[in-house]
Amino acid sequence: MNQIILLITGTLALALGSVLGYYARQSIAKRNWKTIEAKLQKRIAKAKEDSEQILAEAKEKATTLLETVKQKEDQRRAELLKTEQLLLKRENALDGKLADFDLKQKDFQEKVEKLKEVKKSLESLKEEALENLERVARLPREQAKAELLEDLEKEYQRDILEKLRKLEKEGQERLEKRAKEIITTAIQKFALPQVQEITTTTVSLPNEEIKGRIIGKEGRNIRTLENLTGVELVVDETPEAVVISGFDPIRRQVAKVALEKLIQDGRIQPARIEEKVEEAQREIASQIKEAGEAAVYDVGLVALEPKLVQLLGRLRFRTSYGQNVLLHSIEVAHLAGALASEIGANVLICKKAGLFHDIGKAVDQQVEGSHTDIGIRILEKFGMEPEVITAMKAHHEEYPYESLEAVIVQTADQISGARPGARKDTLENYLKRLSDLENIAVGFSGVDKAWALQAGREIRIFVKPEEIDDLQARKLAKEVANKIQEELKYPGEIKVNVIRESRVIEYAK
Numbered sequence: 001m002n003q004i005i006l007l008i009t010g011t012l013a014l015a016l017g018s019v020l021g022y023y024a025r026q027s028i029a030k031r032n033w034k035t036i037e038a039k040l041q042k043r044i045a046k047a048k049e050d051s052e053q054i055l056a057e058a059k060e061k062a063t064t065l066l067e068t069v070k071q072k073e074d075q076r077r078a079e080l081l082k083t084e085q086l087l088l089k090r091e092n093a094l095d096g097k098l099a100d101f102d103l104k105q106k107d108f109q110e111k112v113e114k115l116k117e118v119k120k121s122l123e124s125l126k127e128e129a130l131e132n133l134e135r136v137a138r139l140p141r142e143q144a145k146a147e148l149l150e151d152l153e154k155e156y157q158r159d160i161l162e163k164l165r166k167l168e169k170e171g172q173e174r175l176e177k178r179a180k181e182i183i184t185t186a187i188q189k190f191a192l193p194q195v196q197e198i199t200t201t202t203v204s205l206p207n208e209e210i211k212g213r214i215i216g217k218e219g220r221n222i223r224t225l226e227n228l229t230g231v232e233l234v235v236d237e238t239p240e241a242v243v244i245s246g247f248d249p250i251r252r253q254v255a256k257v258a259l260e261k262l263i264q265d266g267r268i269q270p271a272r273i274e275e276k277v278e279e280a281q282r283e284i285a286s287q288i289k290e291a292g293e294a295a296v297y298d299v300g301l302v303a304l305e306p307k308l309v310q311l312l313g314r315l316r317f318r319t320s321y322g323q324n325v326l327l328h329s330i331e332v333a334h335l336a337g338a339l340a341s342e343i344g345a346n347v348l349i350c351k352k353a354g355l356f357h358d359i360g361k362a363v364d365q366q367v368e369g370s371h372t373d374i375g376i377r378i379l380e381k382f383g384m385e386p387e388v389i390t391a392m393k394a395h396h397e398e399y400p401y402e403s404l405e406a407v408i409v410q411t412a413d414q415i416s417g418a419r420p421g422a423r424k425d426t427l428e429n430y431l432k433r434l435s436d437l438e439n440i441a442v443g444f445s446g447v448d449k450a451w452a453l454q455a456g457r458e459i460r461i462f463v464k465p466e467e468i469d470d471l472q473a474r475k476l477a478k479e480v481a482n483k484i485q486e487e488l489k490y491p492g493e494i495k496v497n498v499i500r501e502s503r504v505i506e507y508a509k
Contacts, residue, residue: 254276336411
């Protein structure tokens, strides 16, 4: 029973607590709502104030902007009005000028018409006067004119001739003086030192003992070097020196370089000689290229074909009457350029034509024809300008002068060659005889190479052993000797030495 009462009491208490809690929450909620509503009212009021302030500022800015725009618009209207007034003034001035021009043109046209009338009347008066003269003189017009001119010619012929002779003499003297001044100026601008080429080269030796090693056992070393290079080595005449004799400068230089390398190496024997000769030939080829490039740079030319420059470098080892052809070509190029600049010709064409005028001499010993024709073919092959070819081909007057530059190049060539001490005819004739001697031998079939030695007193011929046997070698020596007797003039006698040598090479593997 007590438990039931307690349960009922607890239930009532719980119910009462729930009711009291509900009313308490309702009271708290009402107080909170009034607080939130008050805050919202404040924020709404604040927002209205802010919006009114922003709107007032916007209105103020809009008013200011409108005033600024209105001022700019008034300014632009004023400028347009000013421009319109200026254009109107110019238009009025132009109309006035056009009116004046029309008046002047009308006045000019009237004057032209009057002049035509005056001219017509003058012509009629002239015709009338001539008719009156013919009637008075009783001669036709043409006959009277001819008789008048004939009388004048007879009367003043002597005076005219004397005046012409005087003018011709004065003009010739003045032109000769000017030509001498131009040539003198050109020579003064460039003067290349001339070096006379000789036919021997001397190689210094460290001691006399090395001579025996150069000669070798039974002379095999010196014979191998002579056969490979085509020169003659004189060992015994000069102490501590070997003289290399030969008319071809390239062969002498190859022999000199090879001999110097052998002396430096110390091992002198046939196989080593062949190796050093090949090295020397490669070195000389490099020197030829460098000489060509240096010549082109000296003259001031660019963009030339490398193979053409290589051919130009070969002229370093070519002589003409004892004069070095490469130095001669450089000098002609400079002289031609100086002459061209003095008289107003094309300087670049004159320089190119002067530098390459003797390019045919680089290969004239291997190709038939004059060096001028060979040079023309070379320059055409490498795409040289036609104006340059035209200027260089007349330097020996084999072709007619076709341009002012051709005359300049020919003049520069003569100046360079005619300089005192530049050339020696005797040396050139001697070198030509040696060259002809070799060409005769090489012209026979089966001949590999031929060297003219001992100042032309011996011709050494190397034959191809697979084509010529011993009997044919004897026959070849006789035929070469007979042809030399028929075609060449020479002092004393020439020894024809035919060499037939065969080698067999095998490799152990």
